[in-house]
Amino acid sequence: MGFLTEDDVAQLFSVTRPTLENWRRHGTGPAYAYAGNCFFYPVQGISTFLMARVKGFGFTQGGAA
Numbered sequence: 001m002g003f004l005t006e007d008d009v010a011q012l013f014s015v016t017r018p019t020l021e022n023w024r025r026h027g028t029g030p031a032y033a034y035a036g037n038c039f040f041y042p043v044q045g046i047s048t049f050l051m052a053r054v055k056g057f058g059f060t061q062g063g064a065a
Contacts, residue, residue, distance in 0.1 A: 003033070003040040012046070 023029025031045030
């Protein structure tokens with residue numbers, strides 16, 4: 001399982017680090033871990049976060065068509 005840094009996730013979502021901080025504070029962002037004074041985001045958590053927000057024809061939560 002791989003992890004992304006806070007900067008990686010901010011760039012991926014085109015948001016600022018303070019936005020990620022707000023998401024963590026309010027529990028609305030992707031899963032994360034805190035170690036050594038840094039935040040890390042598991043790739044699987046990013047995928048889950050995005051799949052929960054998929055909308056459109058033929059998509060349901062979880063990505064099953």
